[in-house]
Amino acid sequence: DTAVSQTPKYLVTQMGNDKSIKCEQNLGHDTMYWYKQDSKKFLKIMFSYNNKELIINETVPNRFSPKSPDKAHLNLHINSLELGDSAVYFCASSQRGENSPLHFGNGTRLTVT
Amino acid sequence: AQSVSQHNHHVILSEAASLELGCNYSYGGTVNLFWYVQYPGQHLQLLLKYFSGDPLVKGIKGFEAEFIKSKFSFNLRKPSVQWSDTAEYFCAVNAGTGGFKTIFGAGTRLFVKA
Numbered sequence: 606d607t608a609v610s611q612t613p614k615y616l617v618t619q620m621g622n623d624k625s626i627k628c629e630q631n632l633g634h635d636t637m638y639w640y641k642q643d644s645k646k647f648l649k650i651m652f653s654y655n656n657k658e659l660i661i662n663e664t665v666p667n668r669f670s671p672k673s674p675d676k677a678h679l680n681l682h683i684n685s686l687e688l689g690d691s692a693v694y695f696c697a698s699s700q701r702g703e704n705s706p707l708h709f710g711n712g713t714r715l716t717v718t
Numbered sequence: 719a720q721s722v723s724q725h726n727h728h729v730i731l732s733e734a735a736s737l738e739l740g741c742n743y744s745y746g747g748t749v750n751l752f753w754y755v756q757y758p759g760q761h762l763q764l765l766l767k768y769f770s771g772d773p774l775v776k777g778i779k780g781f782e783a784e785f786i787k788s789k790f791s792f793n794l795r796k797p798s799v800q801w802s803d804t805a806e807y808f809c810a811v812n813a814g815t816g817g818f819k820t821i822f823g824a825g826t827r828l829f830v831k832a
Contacts, residue, residue, distance in 0.1 A: 607816035709761040
């Protein structure tokens, strides 16, 4: 049973296009996140949601729009893709609380050409 | 704001060697600290965590970490590494944000020679 699943696994697209990544968790967690991992493996938080509400928006360009239809889903839509958006995007979830570890999905490798 | 620094970006060891990866954080209050591992081509998985109590915490696969408050450090150790430990290791801190923001260090790439 996959705990945090995201689709697609790979996404290759051209500059200027719009794309979406979907994420679902079956762990019953209240909090979900999007992280971006660049080519040097550096992980940076983009968004966190708690019970469908946006809690953290880490100065991400407004071309990125997360949507949480319910607390088990957090999707990421990206408009007008740019070369610099190429990265691996990880969805994660956790129980609420500072000592709760993150459970990560398998990542979506986005390549913008 | 919190930050995490990992001193070693690349580490190469032979099998059976001992491992210590450094991690320092900056935050003056109560912290929750984590080590995650990312095997090649995979997602991050939790190795161990510390939030209170015994400062020496044990995790999966023989890893342990020691929280030293006075040094703002949370170093990861393993007495004897195996080839299968080849991976990227990330130190992380979650503090002062109600649990909604885990900050990661830049990662340490470990390569274990067979």
